[in-house]
Amino acid sequence: MTNPRIFAMPFSQIYPLYINKVERKGATKADVDEVIMWLTGYSQVQLQQRLASQASLKTFFEEAPDFNANAQLITGVICGVRVEEIENPLLQKIRYLDKLVDEVAKGKAMVKILRK
Template sequence: MEKPRIFNMSFSSIYPLYIQKVERKGKTKQEVDEIIYWLTGYDEVSLQQQIKDEVSMEQFFNEAPCMNPKAVLIKGVICGYRVEEIEDDMMRKIRYLDKLIDELAKGKAMQKILRA
């Protein structure tokens, strides 16, 4: 079966879109980065390296140092799908990030976004 197109898209092409989305709502790149660090275990240096290397979304998540175990607490609808019901593990990870960015853009408190 053919992989969804998003798997092969470069993270470096999607990352600026996340930033643009939240900046339109008065949020910052630093907050986007904080969400990515929390979800994936990347730090500033390793995140910038992934962007520089133009890795695919699939590679970005496959190489994530440590997916946060609290990610399973991320629930709700994104792109018309309930994230907790997405069967494909890779697609679920991608949608987790989409959902967190969406919550930030909607003004949700960072403490709640990070499931603290």
């Protein structure tokens, strides 16, 4: 279940879509940044550098400083597929982030989104 096209997409192209999605529902850019930093281990400065560098999704996730061990607690359906059943590790990481952004947009409490 590989999809090289999505892996090659610049993260900086997808990031504004996440922001638009949550802002339409009353959440903020800061909320999106928080879930990205929690999931990947990037700092705010590192995240901004990644956005400026036009890093692909593949590079963004492969070079994440400290991918959160609690990511395995993220469950549910995204794009009609259960995230916990995705076999490709890179695609699963991408879908984990999609799921977190969906939860932010739905107004779920941040403490629950971050699996604390």
